[in-house]
Amino acid sequence: DIQMTQSPSSLSASLGDRVTITCRASQGIGTYLAWYQQKPGEVPELLISAASTLQSGVPSRFSGSGSGTDFTLTISSLQPGDVATYYCQKYNSAPLTFGQGTKVEIK
């Protein structure tokens, strides 16, 4: 099975900072990669599909890139509402594995 590895597992950054989260697949998955945001106490929400397609309503400070095995979620300017745990998920085939999550906090 393909493993999904996110890094870092947590980070603390200042408001306005550029934040980058990495997701690496153990084998190529094309661009079948989604990113989710889960705010504390809330249900996960789809942010990005197909590695780089921003869902409607998601602020433009979020962006995704990558293909094959290496993917990145970037927040261009960290805002208070971005405090959350972010997960990647592969969906090219089963198992539909999630990364272990990256917790983002404000410094």
Add this chain to the structure above:
Amino acid sequence: EVQLVESGGGVVQPGGSLRLSCAASGFTFSSYSMTWVRQAPGKGLEWVSYIIGSSSVIFYPDSVKGRFTISRDNDKKSLYLQMNSLRAEDTAVYYCARYWLPDGLASPPGGYWGQGTLVTVSS
């Protein structure tokens, strides 16, 4: 408006069984693949099962294969998860989630999520 409402969670002893339900509304249920995802307390998301709109394709991860069974009733617009031989490590909030796009179109599994139902396996 898409709505997914889970029910059926509760406390069950190790080795016991539980059946979760997910009532769907606001979309053509039979046209969408559905998944169950769980989240243990303080932990990350774990995909638990997948079923295509026609029920003809079903997948499970190894961690629940042979113990959990996903099913759906398109007439009742409902998704189910039968959980048998439950273990302490199955304790989690269980979410049902709808694919973003209808079957036949590639899309991520977690387009819409329910609020979840808590399953606690404890003696």
